Amino acid sequence: MTTVLEPQKLTAADFKGKVDPDWCAGCGDFGVLSSLQKVLAEMNIQPHNVITISGIGCSSNLPGFINTYGMHTLHGRALAVATGVKMANHDLHVVVTGGDGDGFGIGGNHFIHTMRRNVDLLYIAMDNQIYGLTTGQTSPTSLKGMRTKSMPYGNVEEPINPIALALTAGATFIARGFSAEPKHLMDLIKQGLEHKGFSFIDVFSPCVTYNHDNTYAWFRERVKKLEDDSSYDPSDWHEAMKRALIWGDEIPIGKFFERTDLPSLHEAEPILDAGGPLAYRELRIASHVVQNLIAELM
């Protein structure tokens, strides 16, 4: 006898991974993981229709802690891998997670080009401005002057500005969150998942072990939600760039920018117009096409 089951309403528990996170107590990444799990449940996306892809680093361990399909790839390469996954099966919801060193340092080239291509995925960077898993070295977002094991006399380099970089590289959804503001972060994640195109959320995710400069308290004093400014229009690129450059006593968080008029990469690629995901297509090429391929050589 066949029993037809009503589609069950999912809960965050359905997205609990095979093992619990091994992050340090108090790590900002906990807030990101639970926000992501709650939003996926709330949006009722089945775990098997999601693939979470990361590089290497503390935050990149996330795919092991969530029940979706997952790929824990090489340091810096998650976005390249994710592009391949999305092109092969554009029905999947692709979520890429990682840290600032992984995404903006070693993976910087892929970061720029994946935004330029407007690949339809959600990229969450857990930005703690430090290399944690290698026990505390300067990262591309470490502030000038910050002392680390690799720059004991203080960082002399300017940090990267991920929001401004994303704006110039052509990302079509750009936001910044704070892992200690879970409701706000969940709202950004939801919008990012719903956005058709490249969604980037840079999340302040404090490292309680190695970054003693940019702490929860440091951020709490400074972050200010763009959503609280009713005059702010996230469709205005120039205004978004102005806000992106604000850094100091006040640091804006929230949705900086979104445009919905551009096709994502798989929408722009005509061979995906019809026939469903490549992964499920017939492998043989039609015989009349084969005949033409050979006739060209005669």
Added chain:
Amino acid sequence: MDRTFAVAIGGAAGQGVATPGDIFAKIFVRRGLHVNAYNAYQSIIRGGHTFLTIRAGVEEVKCFGDRIDLLIPLNQDSMDRHSGLMKSGSAVVYNSDTIKPGALHDGVQPCPLPVNQLSKVSRNKVAQNTLALAASLKMIGVGFEPLAEILTEQFMRKGAKVVTENLDIARIGYEYAATNFQAFASPLSMTDLQYAVLSGNIALAMGGAAAGVRFYCAYPMSPSTGVLHWMAAHARDAGIMVRQVEDEIGVINMAIGAAHAGVRAMCATSGGGFALMTEGLGMSAMMETPVVVIDVQRAGPSTGVPTKTEQGDLWQMLGAGFGDFPRLIAAPTDILDCFKLVPEMHNLADRFQCPGIILSDLLLSEGRSSVDPKKLTFDVEINRGEMITSAGPNNAETVYNRYQITKSGISPRAIPGVPGHTHTASTDEHDENGVLISDEFTNPVRRRAMMEKRQRKVAGIEAAVQPPLLNGTSGAAVTLIGWGSTDGVIREAVEILNEEGISTNHLQIRWLVPLNGEAIVNILKSSKYSIIVENNYSGQFARYLRSETSYVPNGYIRKYDGEPFMPHHIVDAVKEQLAGTTQLSVPKHEIMV
């Protein structure tokens, strides 16, 4: 007796060497002749020296040969470089308005074409080329019709007027040759067959299409770019997604991502790009996601000589990626084999869920040869191995372990999207269920079990590949051993040696990993004087064979000047070694290209 005919066209890059070359090749194959063509060129867009050799014959033409029968120098430089190497019975067709004949040996026929006077159409920039082409075809004994047909196809897009203008010039050249030049004594015969003519790169790309590749990505790099060009041009007809990526690191990672999601994915590069891919190769092995990478070797190290050939990447392929993992490496032996090897490699990579490497080189990839179109069959075996692409009725009930420990080492691979099979594939060491055993759960017992699981696939891989076969009879005085692209030239050298009374046989290696070393040593046991022939400095294959089998040959023939072997290089080297002069021959490339 060598029953082939070779035409060579020399000129500066940008002077239009390729077009008459293509026309010669097409005319030959349409007349049922086999061809083999090799273009010696430089990394320059305009200028320099380009030298294209097209050799045709009724029987299969194995390489571009030793001899040029007809030389068409398009500038003085080409005349000066090559005229002295022309032998009695050959001819040189040239524009006498701009080029002075070189010092030709006795019996070489100079064929000056007064181009300005003949063409009368000074605006036509290719008049010189068309006149020379038509005059040559007359001398070879090819009727005017095949040329008219091809010129019409060639210029149709530019309108009827351009077609007529070029046909007129061609007819003038054809008739001028009839009255002023002596035709070749034994012109090429003709058969009723029709062949396709293609480069190794096109063959590799078409092999991918036949294998069911649905995702191809690359970063442009000579001499592998031809694969990208064919894929890009035919992507929409063949239903293949083709992407040009920001660098080769992105290329292999993107290909692995696509493969992980369930498609057959492939990419191609040359040695430098492959160097960037090596970390990705290890990821394919660790995640057990198959990917096929083509490396088209060029002369290295570093940027090296981008437009010259070498077999210098073998050790890079053997050692690419850190740690131990199963891999597949094969080197196609001719252009048709480029086509056939790709589906074979995909089947094995899929079955054993590991990276597969195809090792081509500039000689094969940019060389061209005729192929019987019936042999370009797309009806190839496709075996995707143990894959789970949909949820079975009971699958949801059981626990799915992506990296289940099995006797064969192969664990059924569920692709993302299948209900009830969620798991994480990780580059960290992991347990059967995908959970990391690299940090919190480090466990030497589990690590050993997972390592052994992956490595158990090696036994299956070894059983899946046939050992090589000896060409010729055993007990010959000389055994030549080569690998990959040198098959044709060695076969021709073997024929010449046998004709000259030096009994020679030949073993060509196609599969490098697995090597089938025991079978190779068994074959070589009965050889009297064995010589390993390879296109590199240090004898990479010789060193590999010794490391795997302890086998040491009697002699070596190596060439590392950027140009491929010609048959006489091998023949002369064998004689030199039999005379006891040396055990290591390094033939000199006489043609300055």
